[in-house]
Amino acid sequence: MSSDIAIKVENVSKCYQIYDHPRDRLKQFILPRLRRGLGVQSKQYFNEFWALKDVSLEIRKGETVGIIGRNGSGKSTLLQIICGTLNPTGGNIQANGRIAALLELGSGFNPEFTGRENVYMNAAVLGVSNDEINARFEEIRAFADIGHFLDQPVKNYSSGMVVRLAFAVQAMIDPDILVVDEALAVGDEKFQRKCFARLEELKANGTSILFVSHSAASIIELCDRALLLDHGSRLMYREPEAAVRAYQKMLYAPADEYSRLIAEYRATDEDGETGRVRDASRADTAALAPSNATFDAGLVPETTTVYPIQGAEIQSISIRDSADEVVNILQSNDVYQFEVKGRFLKQFAGVFFGLHIRNVSGAAITGQRHPEEGVYLEGIQAGTDFTIRFSFRMNLSPGAYFVGSGVWSVEEPNCAHRILDAIMFRVAHVERPMSFGYVNLMCDEPSVKLVEK
Known part of the structure; x- marks a missing residue:
């Protein structure tokens, strides 16, 4: 794998065995072996559900990639496989560097441990030494901003407090790769802004970021590329504007148009090297x-x-x-x-x-x-x-x-x-602009008062 690639996903698939009845699980465990021993053709007692089908992509170092798609399209499954918490049925994952992940709410936390104890336990799982976490602990405490609850059991936390502490641990240890699965939607507006500011800082420092979000604005503003999934398959890996546009069009399409769009996106899928070319x-x-x-x-x-x-x-x-x-x-x-x-x-x-x-x-x-x-x-x-x-x-x-x-x-x-x-x-251009950004909210010229002492 090239040294400038942070994550390489090659033909990754994930299949789940779905049983109609609990007894079918026992049948599947015993009867096929007996049938093979007797020389009788084996029978399958489960239905296959393919959460992912031959998904491939590469994420460069320092690149931010968003994953979008309908519920059940395989977004979370792909992130779990990349993080190593789920084994693929087929395919291969390669990663360069330390991966920090913020997946399901509270995942990786022991509810009986205090927030402080969970900070050190999470850091140990990520391969961070006690000396390193000691040096960063005050930054983590300040970022989480949960006050005295830091020394209370996590089972007493609200969902927002869990996200605050989890994000603080994962994002403040300077990971090489940060994976986030929609968890930031739980926090309030101020905390979300602080999180996105930290993501921008990590990106500027060379961290690769991979995250799932249903916010089109976040995908467009933060990401270099976006992966569009549907029923476990890759439809498009392009500049975020194109991927979001395709996704939104799919959401409102009738059944016959939906099928046509899927075929069109698959036929025109490319690896996103074009970057941001929009007008x-x-x-x-x-x-x-x-x-x-x-x-x-x-x-x-x-x-x-x-x-x-x-x-x-x-x-x-x-x-x-x-x-x-x-x-x-x-x-x-x-x-x-x-x-x-x-x-x-x-x-x-x-x-x-x-x-x-x-x-x-x-x-x-x-x-x-x-x-x-x-x-x-x-x-x-x-x-x-x-x-x-x-x-x-x-x-x-x-x-x-x-x-x-x-x-x-x-x-x-x-x-x-x-x-x-x-x-x-x-x-139109203004000769001597006094404001910047997207919107000019200025009412009057600023007044300046200088007092010499």
Whole structure:
């Protein structure tokens, strides 16, 4: 295995034997041996369930890889095999370096031991010496921030406290490879932010990170590549934007479309070496347009994804200025109307609309829903045309952005229609910007008071 590869997974499969009745397990243990001894053809008393089927991938050192897929797609099984807590039925796993894992809630903790005792026990399992853990103990204590509970039995902890301590141990010992399985979803917002900040720090220091998350934003923001699994098989190992987009499209697809998408993804699967290619060149070209322009015909996204039409069809999305002209070069602080037009093809109840704005990396910067959460439009008749306008004051920082919209219902199918990255726009360059990031929230110029002493 190459020295720059942290984890290499080769044709890994995992099969479970599922028994309809407890007695069938005993039959399987005894009767096939007797049949073979008598020269009679053996019979199988269990059903096979393949949690993974010939999954292969490589993760480079310092790379962050996300794993996404529906429940039961094999995500957790793959992580357990990589960590060595589960043996594969077939295939091979190679890893370079020390692996730290945060899998099921509380896994690896003895509930009768105190938090302090579990810290040292976990560290010993990871091959960390007492001297090393002594040197890092105060950092672990501070990161977990569970106060006097550190010296109480873990069985008295809340789920959030267990995650705090588990993550503190695994992430503060500087592992070569860190594996996380959705555990961070248990913590509160402040702790989640602290965890993600630590993940970014580990990544910067060369740690390879492999994690499962149902948060599309986390996958896109943190990961270099993403693996999409379905029913135990690899469908796609690509840049995270493409994998997340494919996954979301699968979630809302009807049965016949779902089968077609699976075949399409398998046929086009590649190993993700392309990296992040999403419209960067177009964004750079757009930045050269004159600041007084209002429309640039070159601002056309190459990542438009149209979901199946299931009772409604979005026919156009556009941005209009105060003069009702279609524009795609926007000025800071001006108000614009994002207009969505379409038609309902069937009768619906409980309808609502949504529109989102994403940045070049694919993270949702902002969005709107109408009506508000918990309120819906009722009694929509087939053949009804709709036009909805979302109003935005353009407080985004200069740069390129992407707009998508959708129509949803509380009825099946929930997603009547949706288009991702339907159009693209640019917020014009400001000569002397005073803010940075994605959003300009500044109200007034900062005031400075200097006192000489």
